[in-house]
Amino acid sequence: MQFLTHSSSARLPTQYGDFDLHVFQDQRTDVEHIALTCGDITRSQNPLVRVHSECLTGDVFASTRCDCGEQLHHAQRLIQEHGHGLVLYLKNHEGRGIGLSNKMRAYALQDQGLDTVEANEALGLPVDSRSYEAASEMLSFFEIASVRLLTNNLGKKSALEALGITVHQQVPLLTEPTLENLKYLQTKSTKLGHLIPDLMG
Ligand SMILES: Nc1nc2c(ncn2[C@@H]2O[C@H](COP(=O)(O)OP(=O)(O)OP(=O)(O)O)[C@@H](O)[C@H]2O)c(=O)[nH]1
Numbered sequence: 001m002q003f004l005t006h007s008s009s010a011r012l013p014t015q016y017g018d019f020d021l022h023v024f025q026d027q028r029t030d031v032e033h034i035a036l037t038c039g040d041i042t043r044s045q046n047p048l049v050r051v052h053s054e055c056l057t058g059d060v061f062a063s064t065r066c067d068c069g070e071q072l073h074h075a076q077r078l079i080q081e082h083g084h085g086l087v088l089y090l091k092n093h094e095g096r097g098i099g100l101s102n103k104m105r106a107y108a109l110q111d112q113g114l115d116t117v118e119a120n121e122a123l124g125l126p127v128d129s130r131s132y133e134a135a136s137e138m139l140s141f142f143e144i145a146s147v148r149l150l151t152n153n154l155g156k157k158s159a160l161e162a163l164g165i166t167v168h169q170q171v172p173l174l175t176e177p178t179l180e181n182l183k184y185l186q187t188k189s190t191k192l193g194h195l196i197p198d199l200m201g
């Protein structure tokens, strides 16, 4: 917890049920990250955890180019059904770390036929530059060492494990593919190590 300080918390009723929203200030980046918690999670063993990368277009504007918004809300639903768990919302992860302006540049290239990996490369940008220190420090704040991780991304699991978090179980977080996001999901599956079954070739 050297670089992350807890700044405030309040109850957050949602369409899916009641959460508490905790804001953390990251002194490395001056970014505010969020932990949305359900139930008394301090020191809990293997809670359901969603580590969610900010996606303004998907999370806020319900874009169908990706599966982020649907995954976020599905995670909130699953955590509520379970009665216990957290969403860690990482605010400096937009566009897998390249930011919104560059993500829009990458989208424009994808509209010309490049896939999500090729588009970042064509812009001279990393394919995925996300780091997960803030997530691991938020878990430390709640004294949680071991989680059941809601993700299809094995790279995210490894990144958290490298930071000392035990991933007791990887829990798939699947959405129904759409015409708009099918190619994106296929590229995540074939090039980025995501476990997404049943995608038409
Ligand atoms: N650069 C870039 N970023 C994208 C694109 N589509 C979505 N993103 C970003 O990708 C991030 C989410 O990463 P994903 O690879 O979709 O999923 P993940 O979080 O790694 O894996 P899951 O835990 O299974 O959801 C968000 O920050 C989105 O803004 C794209 O085409 N290009």
Ligand SMILES: [Zn+2]
Pocket: 055, 057, 058, 059, 066, 067, 068, 069
């Ligand atoms: Zn998205």
